[in-house]
Amino acid sequence: MSKSELFNSLLKNFMDVVPDVEAVIVSDDEGLIIAAKLDNSLKEKTLDNSLEEKTDSISVLSSLVNPILERIRYEFSFKKWGTASFETEDSRILFVSVKDNATVSIILNTLASIDKTAPYAYFLAEKCAQILTEDDINRIQIYIPNFEYDERQEFDRLKNQIYQMRLARGEYKFKFIIVGDHAVGKTSIVMRFVENRFSTDYRATIGLNILTHNYKFLNTAINLMIWDIGAQKFFRRVRKTYYQGAHSAFLVFDLTNVSSFENLENWYDELKGFISKDIPVVVVGNKTDLSKERKISYQEGVSLANKLKASYIETSAKTGENVEDAFSLISYHYIVKSQLDEENIVKTNLISEINKIINVKGKLILSFIGLNKYWNPALQLFTEFRDLGEMSIVKNEELEKIYSFNDKVIIKNYINHIGEIVDSDGVLFIFDARNKKSIDLEWRNLVINGLDKINENTSVLIGLRTSEDHTQTAVWSRLIEEFNLNEYLEKKMIPLLFFKITTEYRLELLDQFNTWISTISSFL
Ligand code: G3D
Numbered sequence: 001m002s003k004s005e006l007f008n009s010l011l012k013n014f015m016d017v018v019p020d021v022e023a024v025i026v027s028d029d030e031g032l033i034i035a036a037k038l039d040n041s042l043k044e045k046t047l048d049n050s051l052e053e054k055t056d057s058i059s060v061l062s063s064l065v066n067p068i069l070e071r072i073r074y075e076f077s078f079k080k081w082g083t084a085s086f087e088t089e090d091s092r093i094l095f096v097s098v099k100d101n102a103t104v105s106i107i108l109n110t111l112a113s114i115d116k117t118a119p120y121a122y123f124l125a126e127k128c129a130q131i132l133t134e135d136d137i138n139r140i141q142i143y144i145p146n147f148e149y150d151e152r153q154e155f156d157r158l159k160n161q162i163y164q165m166r167l168a169r170g171e172y173k174f175k176f177i178i179v180g181d182h183a184v185g186k187t188s189i190v191m192r193f194v195e196n197r198f199s200t201d202y203r204a205t206i207g208l209n210i211l212t213h214n215y216k217f218l219n220t221a222i223n224l225m226i227w228d229i230g231a232q233k234f235f236r237r238v239r240k241t242y243y244q245g246a247h248s249a250f251l252v253f254d255l256t257n258v259s260s261f262e263n264l265e266n267w268y269d270e271l272k273g274f275i276s277k278d279i280p281v282v283v284v285g286n287k288t289d290l291s292k293e294r295k296i297s298y299q300e301g302v303s304l305a306n307k308l309k310a311s312y313i314e315t316s317a318k319t320g321e322n323v324e325d326a327f328s329l330i331s332y333h334y335i336v337k338s339q340l341d342e343e344n345i346v347k348t349n350l351i352s353e354i355n356k357i358i359n360v361k362g363k364l365i366l367s368f369i370g371l372n373k374y375w376n377p378a379l380q381l382f383t384e385f386r387d388l389g390e391m392s393i394v395k396n397e398e399l400e401k402i403y404s405f406n407d408k409v410i411i412k413n414y415i416n417h418i419g420e421i422v423d424s425d426g427v428l429f430i431f432d433a434r435n436k437k438s439i440d441l442e443w444r445n446l447v448i449n450g451l452d453k454i455n456e457n458t459s460v461l462i463g464l465r466t467s468e469d470h471t472q473t474a475v476w477s478r479l480i481e482e483f484n485l486n487e488y489l490e491k492k493m494i495p496l497l498f499f500k501i502t503t504e505y506r507l508e509l510l511d512q513f514n515t516w517i518s519t520i521s522s523f524l
């Protein structure tokens with residue numbers, strides 16, 4: 001197979017597995033198309049099915065995608081392994097960077113769920129990267145695994161909202177257990193993954209086998225501690241201790257062995273009984289190489305996995321098929337879950353502070369002021385705080401947006417001007433200082449204008465977006481000095497704080513929100 005044939009099959013597999021995809025485009029930095037595929041229904045829509053027509057609709061799509069992509073690259077410092085989504089009138093577009101200089105753009109219909117599509121998109125991007133960088137293309141598997149669909153993670157995404165999540169955040173280390181009936185191939189899967197070999201010299205695992213393995217997925221270093229547990233009844237009593245502290249699990253069955261499949265729910269129950277936390281689980285149907293002896297269909301595997309709220313993948317420890325993907329799949333779930341957990345801790349604190357304020361004052365009003373129409377961090381973060389209750393849009397104009405959560409929390413967003421902020425408990429300014437050697441006069445004027453309008457004790461934050469480049473520290477302190485707000489702060493008692501926003505802005509903003517809200521509640 002050539003690289004372009006690989007791309008073709010990969011994109012086809014992707015579109016077979018993921019619903020609501022209208023087109024997929026893999027393009028380089030210059031916007032040139034490396035590979036592309038249109039959904040059949042879209043092709044049928046065009047009158048003529050000629051090659052010319054097809055090429056044409058792809059170039060129409062890429063002219064839709066490219067300008068947005070260009071903006072996202074800039075606004076979001078969208079680089080390695082970033083994702084972003086964007087909504088237009090008639091489609092949703094999900095972008096995932098493949099490497100520094102290539103991007104996958106997935107065009108979905110407006111009914112599609114970004115959250116449901118994103119995991120597949122990561123896998124697609126990972127595979128695209130492999131095709132682009134791997135010399136031995138025969139090693140690349142172009143299968144796209146089946147993910148669970150977890151409704152709990154579904155948020156209502158708002159029109160024109162852009163969000164970004166970076167998977168790559170340092171290193172992940174986790175304990176992972178592999179369970180299932182005797183002889184389904186657990187040890188073989190582990191050995192294939194860790195040592196890339198398959199041994200026919202079979203010895204039943206006695207008790208327990210612990211291995212560690214380091215590898216990379218989506219540019220993220222992952223350290224797996226694998227616990228391979230013997231299935232013998234004899235060990236049942238001690239298994240509980242092996243389960244303890246596990247962060248994720250494989251439930252393995254043998255595709256040629258019906259009872260190993262039927263037993264999987266018992267294994268699941270045992271797992272749930274021993275581990276109090278909700279951990280990511282992947283159901284693995286092993287021995288795909290024995291296709292003639294197969295007793296369990298792919299669909300049956302998927303159904304069981306869905307019932308257990310798990311992902312499903314089929315492997316062969318013998319040929320190595322999908323073995324690495326199975327580990328990538330569990331790592332993916334683990335990374336996403338631990339990021340959500342991390343954010344949830346911060347969010348829980350934040351919500352309890354917010355509620356404290358509401359209990360005293362009845363209302364919390366926050367204003368966001370910036371210059372960028374497309375970057376709306378206020379909306380982005382607050383729409384995730386579903387604990388704040390029902391959100392309604394009070395005003396939705398290009399340069400002024402107001403959102404209300406049960407009339408208790410009011411979020412105002414002003415672009416390039418100071419609106420009605422006299423009633424605000426907190427005001428947050430955001431400026432884009434990337435590649436700047438000094439501040440724009442405009443910024444200072446906006447801030448001074450704002451300070452002029454607000455009451456004393458209103459908590460003010462000024463966030464400056466900076467480049468990732470760490471040599472910029474000197475520049476950063478100079479930028480702050482240039483605001484030169486002292487004379488204004490002497491006149492009015494205003495708690496004011498500058499902070500830096502780099503590419504990790506979701507967590508950074510959350511952290512700053514905490515400071516902001518705590519300052520407000522300290523004035524109660
Ligand atoms: P376990 O750790 O789950 O108990 P093992 O299972 O890994 O020890 O494997 C049990 C048997 O299944 C071994 O065969 C092993 O070679 C075989 N096996 C494991 N994975 C595969 C696979 O993907 N395809 C095929 N065809 N066989 C597999 P023996 O013959 O030694 O019992």
Ligand code: MG
Binds near residue numbers: 186229
């Ligand atoms: Mg074993």
